[in-house]
Amino acid sequence: MQDQTKLVSEIYSIIQNYLEDKSVNIKSDTPLVGSSNIDSMKLVELCLSLEEKATEYEFQFDWTSSSAMSKSRGMFRTVGSLTDEFLRQMKLQK
């Protein structure tokens, strides 16, 4: 549980780095896609950073597969949904 809290904090920190306004206090319901918080280029860069984080945790974060994309609206909708998808893929592969 402590490990997951640490990982969530790391994911939030990564997301924070790509927000337009880095002073925003991000929460689970902070909107991503469709908001002014992040543009499409930063979103892709965020996904590449999450890929690297996943490698650190010895799994592959897939943000382009059909299964991931079919949930894309949900996945990229908020900080919480992206974090949940990251954790879901980690659990599936471990």
Place this chain on the structure above:
Amino acid sequence: MIIVTGASKGLGRAICERLISKKIDVFGVARNCENISFPSMQCDVSSYEQVQSVAKKLKKENKKISGLINAAGIDIMNLAVITPQDVSQKIIHTNLLGTIYCCQQFGVLMLRNKTGSIINFSSIAVSLGIKGESIYAASKAGVEGFTKAFSREMADFNINVNCIAPGPINTELLKGISQDQKNKIISQQIIQKQFTPDHVSDLVEILLDSKSNSLSGQVLHVGGV
């Protein structure tokens, strides 16, 4: 490393051989890899899952992808009104969706490097509206439209996306077309001569070279139209 689709024959094969002769690492993608003597993987580009498998393998192997050449394509000359549904679907799936799938999956592998060149293939059939090539021309017009929009999406990542549109080139793709028919098409080019896979490979080399970094979203017509 440069990924080349349609690597087993035709233009794709000629491009592979040219790049290899220049000591450039090539990874071939083809439906049949039996006669390919360089690194390659079997893949039908019209299958999203198969393209994804190739991308996953290259990602796992940490290959640095600096270029993608989408040369895989099919053509079946026929009047649109007598073309069976499955043939129409096959042409669109391979030529248009295959190009899109490869750009999506392999493009992601290139994003991280923030440099690279993607070359798609259109055809003179789009500009001339060649009779008997309606569905093929539609698939290639789609490739041109995709190239233009995709080039804007990739520009933020310093990746250039262009399109080469050859006229009639003697490859297996055109084996069912008579020389007379080819000559009629060639007579409508600005430079009225038949070009070869070598000329196309020259353009590929230019587009892969950093000297062409100012070009993106362009359709280069071999022979001019």
